[in-house]
Amino acid sequence: MxxxxxxxxxxxxxxxxxxxxxxxxxxxxxxxxxxxxxxxxxxxxxxxxxxxxxxxLEAGSLPRTNPDGMGKGLDHFAMWGSGLAEQLAVLEKHGVEYHKRLAGGGAVIQVFFLDPNGVQIELGFNPEAEGITRDTFDGEILE
Amino acid sequence: MxxxxxxxxxxxxxxxxxxxxxxxxxxxxxxxxxxxxxxxxxxxxxxxxxxxxxxxLEAGSLPRTNPDGMGKGLDHFAMWGSGLAEQLAVLEKHGVEYHKRLAGGGAVIQVFFLDPNGVQIELGFNPEAEGITRDTFDGEILE
Known part of the structure; x- marks a missing residue:
């Protein structure tokens, strides 16, 4: 569930x-x-x-939803949940490459990866609820 | 609000x-x-x-999120709410072109339009809550 x-x-x-x-x-x-x-x-x-x-828009960003391109349009969607360690294990089991970072001034752990259609997914987790601090986080820290 | x-x-x-x-x-x-x-x-x-x-995918569909194109990727996002007539009046006031249809076997009125970046938005409304029946609906009916 x-x-x-x-x-x-x-x-x-x-x-x-x-x-x-x-x-x-x-x-x-x-x-x-x-x-x-x-x-x-x-x-x-x-x-x-x-x-x-x-x-x-960011320099070099890629076309998004809009077929006219120029980097504008839908970039990604995000879901929030809990159970970071279990989710990362599932991603690794399925061979899904991901990037994780601590962002928003330490307010959220974000995990980014692609679905089979190239759609970018963000999963968000509460660091405190996951028992993670800035000192123990082992990914990118977005300042 | x-x-x-x-x-x-x-x-x-x-x-x-x-x-x-x-x-x-x-x-x-x-x-x-x-x-x-x-x-x-x-x-x-x-x-x-x-x-x-x-x-x-549909024949002739346009590139979506995925820069490789081929019509795959994020197509649109949807929000649900109430107040169809008021929303249509706001769209018309702002000169936003829209397409409305009755879909899902009559379960939902869908209104589609684009944001300034070409992102496709769907608004969903409950026909019964809006006081609309198949006989009184004045848009496309998706069978």
Whole structure:
């Protein structure tokens, strides 16, 4: 039985502000708290869930959903859950390569990997609930 | 205040079965109920939420998330809410073109449109809650 729930989708935007305003004005989402990340961006909330994450284009980024390319469009989706060690063991058993990092000022452990169609998946875990601190974390630390 | 919540992401798969098995075996999601649609596919559940919808490639479909293209990858994301008439008025006020249809054997009214980055958004509404029947619906009916 999965502990996961859908948390957000991440969109690479040609204009961060235009995209923020679209989700606010057209869908009534609220521009809210975003923990520290190196990139600028916005988290748009439906109730207490930050359902849309808006990120900037990055140099050399690849075409996303939009067939016109230019690196914009749906970048990844994210689910949150618990049981990091067990999940990593499952990924390793299935030969799925992953990248893990501590991000958001230490607020979240993120695990990134691809599905069979090249879709990027993010799994998020609460470091404290997983018994992990900045000192004991053995992956990338995003400052 | 938005009534929406994130409902699912839709993935175009090179192999429906390989993709189903990936989400079942690697993430522990469950292959569950899917209402009638013309295309084959799978809905993968986390608890009672069908968080991953798997659809086949379609002839002429466009590149999605995967930069290798071939029509596979993240196709759209979906939120569910209430207040169809009000939402359509907002879309029209902002000049956002949309397509609406009754789908899933009459179980859902779907409204599709693009964000400023070309990301396809689906909004889902319960026909009964919106006071709409098959006879009074004035959009496409997907049989």
């Amino acid at each position: 999965s502990s996961y729930h859908l948390n957000h989708v991440n969109i690479r935007a040609t204009s961060l502000e235009e995209t923020r305003d679209f989700y606010a004005e057209v869908l009534g989402l609220e521009d809210g708290f975003r923990p520290p990340f190196p990139n600028p961006g916005y988290w748009m909330y439906a109730g207490d869930m930050p359902v849309i994450h808006i990120s900037p | 938005s009534s929406y919540h994130l409902n699912h992401v839709n993935i175009r798969a090179t192999s429906l079965e390989e993709t189903r098995d990936f989400y079942a075996e690697v993430l522990g999601l469950e292959d569950g109920f899917r209402p009638p649609f013309p295309n084959p596919g799978y809905w993968m559940y986390a608890g009672d939420m069908p968080v991953i919808h798997i659809s086949p």
